[in-house]
Amino acid sequence: MALFEVNGLTKTFGGLAANRDITMHVEAGEILGLIGPNGAGKTTFFNCVTGFYPPTAGSIRFQGRDITGWPPERVCQVGIARTFQIVRVLKDLTVLENVMIGAFLRHPRVPDARRKALDVLALTRxxxxxxxxxRNLTIAGKKRLELARALATEPTLLFLDEAMAGLNPSEIHAAVSIVRRLREEGITIVMVEHVMKVVMPLADRIVVLDSGQIIADDVPEKIAANERVIEAYLGERYRAAH
Ligand SMILES: Nc1ncnc2c1ncn2[C@@H]1O[C@H](COP(=O)(O)OP(=O)(O)OP(=O)(O)O)[C@@H](O)[C@H]1O
Ligand SMILES: [Mg+2]
Structure with missing residues (x-):
């Protein structure tokens, strides 16, 4: 049994199908990359599987349990955390307080939540x-803070939505080493990432979305050579990179 399974997931907004009949799975311990052009439906998929949007059709299973339609708090409680493409840190609170908010999920007592938050802050540097x-953090700092807050909820499965967007090369390098470390700690990761130099070496497997549908699901080397993927997405990215 896979850790996480999605079957026939569809999400429509009016006449637009942002996710169409998505069937995929995530194995325990893997880093799964989710890529595709702007508007392909990557964030919508994250919103559906973490309880922020109710799916129009389809089912979501985590550790064998049907979590379809569960609200975000309950999804988080069972061990699924996420970060947001547009950071949602609480700007007027301190870094520590932001992370303690995540830690309270499993540690209701303040000293315990503080201890957990400090551990996570060390891990995320x-x-x-x-x-x-x-509010005074750089964009890289805010992204890392959001990751820290998600980690403080002690997830089994973590969804990262463009955690590296807007970061400079040395910040990206630091973020990649944090992601590797999380995997070593046993956290399963699904990451949306536009920087191919980051996602190709990091991911064990990559799922490609285009116009709401999965067009490929394979190991990175096969994805890089997949004609349909190159046409829909990589061609443009590779040209942009050179
Ligand atoms: N709440 C919403 N209401 C209406 N349409 C939406 C909503 N959220 C997303 N969409 C539409 O669904 C489609 C998929 O958007 P989504 O944000 O999931 O794409 P994405 O793959 O994350 O793109 P990007 O790479 O730009 O972040 C787009 O056409 C978008 O305009
Ligand atoms: Mg997005």
């Missing part, structure tokens, strides 16, 4: 900024 007000 934000410990020296724990007292800063979140």
């Amino acid at each position: 934000l410990a020296d900024r724990q007292g800063q007000i979140a």
Whole structure:
């Protein structure tokens, strides 16, 4: 049994099918890349599987349990966390307070939540900024803070929506090493990422979305050579990169 399974997931907005009949799975321990052009439906997929949008059709299973239609808090409670493409840190709170909000999910007592938050801040290399007000962080810092808050909920499965977008090469390098470390700690990761130099070496497998549908699901080497993927997405990316 796969850790996470989606069957026939469809999400429509009026006449637009942002996700169409998506069937995929995630194995425990893997890093799965989710790629595709702007508007392909990647964020919508994350919103559906983490309870932010009710799917129009289809089912979502986690650890064998049907979680379709569950609200975000309940999805998080069973061990699924996410970050947002547009960061949602609480700007007037400190870095530590932001992470403690995540930690309260499993640690209702303040000292325990604080201890958990400090552990996560060390892992995400934000410990020296724990007292800063979140609004004063750089974009890279805010993205990392959002990751820290998600990690503080102690997820089994983590969805990262463009966690590296807007970061410079050295910030990307740091973020990649954090993702590798999370996997070593046993967290399963699904990541939406536009930077091919990041996702190709990092992912065990890549799913490609185009116009709401899966057009490929394979190991990175096969994805890089897949004609349909090159035509829909990679061609344009590779041209942009060179
Ligand atoms: N809440 C919404 N209401 C109406 N349409 C939406 C909503 N959310 C997304 N869409 C539409 O669904 C389609 C898929 O959008 P989505 O944000 O999922 O794409 P994406 O693959 O994440 O793109 P990007 O790479 O730009 O982040 C787009 O046409 C978008 O305009
Ligand atoms: Mg998106």
